[in-house]
Amino acid sequence: MAPTYNIAMVSDFFFPQPGGVESHIYQLSTKLMDRGHKVIIITHAYKGRTGVRYLTNGLKVYHVPFFVIYRSTTFPTVFSFFPLFRNIVLRERIDIVHGHASLSSLCHEAILHARTMGLRTVFTDHSLFGFADAASIFANKLLKFTLSDVDHVICVSHTCKENTVLRASLDPLMVSVIPNAVVAENFKPPSNPSEVSGGGGPGPGSHSFSQPAPPARQLGPHETITIVVISRLFYNKGTDLLTAAVPRILENHPNTRFVIAGSGPKSIDLEQMIEQNVLQDRVEMLGPIRHEEVRDVMVRGHIYLHPSLTEAFGTVIVEAASCGLYVVCTQVGGIPEVLPSHMTVFAKPEEDDLVAATGKAIAALRANKVRTELFHEQVKSMYSWTNVALRTERVYNGISGAISEAEFYGYDAANAASWSATRGRSGVQSFALIDRLKRYYGCGIWAGKLFCLCVIVDYLIFLFLELWFPRDKIDICPDWPRKTVSERKEPGVR
Structure with missing residues (x-):
């Protein structure tokens, strides 16, 4: 039987705001729930919409009350989101944190905190950026910071993959192309x-x-x-x-x-x-x-x-x-x-x-x-969202070790040694603090040191939260009944 996961989709961009990223997150989450997974959404609060809301199919949305600045993006705080994020993740027993959109502050912060907590992470890029103007340089450096310690990256087109690989200096094997779809x-x-x-x-x-x-x-x-x-x-x-x-x-x-x-x-x-x-x-x-x-x-x-x-x-x-x-x-x-x-x-x-x-x-x-x-x-x-969900589920299986490393990344035995030497266990990266610091340190002469400082501070905040707000004091949310194996079998999907 295929494994199921508890997944947190995190982005500043979600309903009731209309848009392609918002629709992508909703449709993907719904189809993953049809596949037997548990999915929650973490986004910022909107006018008249704060706290916990339930959407179709039992999809739970956490609208966190953070200050919104430009184009529905929250003000980046780096660390202040961590206590609330940790509480949500532990209450919902999350296994995988899946962030969306390069310009989403919540997404970048959630991936940083998730790695500090020892959770698997996936990032989906929905946009293209340049390399010359100041805004793009800043966005690319931020993306480099986040993707230096992520398990896998998904892009919505091959052009997007090429752009993301160049912007974040990624190994192309770490990036999959899974397009959007329509109902x-x-x-x-x-x-x-x-x-x-x-x-x-x-x-x-x-x-x-x-x-x-x-x-x-x-x-x-x-x-x-x-x-x-x-x-x-x-x-x-x-x-x-x-x-x-x-x-x-x-x-x-x-x-x-x-x-x-x-x-x-x-x-x-x-x-x-x-x-x-x-x-x-x-x-x-x-x-x-x-x-x-x-x-x-x-x-x-x-x-x-x-x-x-x-x-x-x-x-x-x-x-x-x-x-x-x-x-x-x-x-x-x-x-x-x-x-x-x-x-x-x-x-x-x-x-x-x-x-x-x-x-x-x-x-x-x-x-x-x-x-x-x-x-x-x-x-x-x-185009089918069911197909998108199946391909995304394969990414989750790859980073969690449910399928073999060679099968997931598609390399042969001749390349296995060099790949493992570069990544350790490819895509299933070490959570050890020293290994994470090594990955961040290579991000630039000054940026690398700043990134390492951020990771160390984040780890100290995590230790403080574990000591002063222990996990056994956090209530666990009951889950909705999940789809059975027979219900998960969809017609026309092999």
């Missing part, structure tokens, strides 16, 4: 024409490969084509690019309109562009929307435009394709890995190229060259 049933194409803004012809319906494909949807030469954009309105999401491109696209293609959903500091630029060009009747600004409303917005359109300047994966474009939208996106980061070429039109992250690519997509739809009504079933067969 295809939540992103079905419109089943009737009234769902699509612009009307004109029967809407595509969902189908299976065992059934005949639905008829191709014919677009008339004068039918209005709706272009949908759903994004956080920040610089890195390409909002400046979008602001410059929208008037030109609408000028070049009279029978088109935009529906834009999202919020952020760049929303004022979009509103000013609409005012200056008198586009109120052709550009609809919806403001922030909830994740469960995304599908209802997407099915109003024919094309999804994604002008991001940097992206590790881009879950939203998979959701758009699942809804039957033709995707126009910038060719940056891990985006080219996400969807097959017949679903997308790629553009350079430049205004002229984005306008040209959008025009190409509009022309292809008007000429009925793209079978968007087939996209949903194709996406459904490509």
Whole structure:
């Protein structure tokens, strides 16, 4: 029987805030619970949401009351989180701490404290960062600190893996690529024409490969084509690019309109562009929307435009394709890995190229060259959260020793000696303080010494907590009933 684990997912980014990382954590946690594991979430408090909350399937969320600074990230305190974190981990009998997102302070602190407590740790990176500007250098040094003493790293795309390996000076064998996924049933194409803004012809319906494909949807030469954009309105999401491109696209293609959903500091630029060009009747600004409303917005359109300047994966474009939208996106980061070429039109992250690519997509739809009504079933067969959970479970088995080192890391006998000499027991790193200090000391002439000091202080705090707040004084939380072996067996998964 496969082992089960008590897992703590830790990140600053979680519901009720919408986003790709938030959705990833929730969906992965739910599927791991279906596999028989116990999962809790540790995140910061939101307005009206503090303390312990229970979500679907018995998923428990700890909203810790820490001060939030920029973009829902808590103020980094390094050590003050430790007493509360230790209490939660011991109450829930956690075996593995799984942190998410490079810019999450809670994630980095939790991994440091977990290693001090002798727990296995995993980190998932969802973002791409540069190497030249001051903010990226600081973020990369912070990542180097955290990943110097982590058991395994997961990235959501191969481009993200390459970026993370370079930023944190990791051995590539320590990094696995496990993509995001979508719940295809939540992103079905419109089943009737009234769902699509612009009307004109029967809407595509969902189908299976065992059934005949639905008829191709014919677009008339004068039918209005709706272009949908759903994004956080920040610089890195390409909002400046979008602001410059929208008037030109609408000028070049009279029978088109935009529906834009999202919020952020760049929303004022979009509103000013609409005012200056008198586009109120052709550009609809919806403001922030909830994740469960995304599908209802997407099915109003024919094309999804994604002008991001940097992206590790881009879950939203998979959701758009699942809804039957033709995707126009910038060719940056891990985006080219996400969807097959017949679903997308790629553009350079430049205004002229984005306008040209959008025009190409509009022309292809008007000429009925793209079978968007087939996209949903194709996406459904490509992406599954059950598959993501199985692959993540294999990572847990690898770092806990449930599967052999050679099987997990995929090296042969010839490489075993050099690998073990470098890592000791690969991926199952020593918790001894002296071994941890050796790993941190190599992080830089000055940074290495600072990192070692942080680890020593963290270890002293741990000894103090063990002495003054002994473990036998902490109540153990009763667990929800877990899935049985028969229930864990999912159809279509070998």
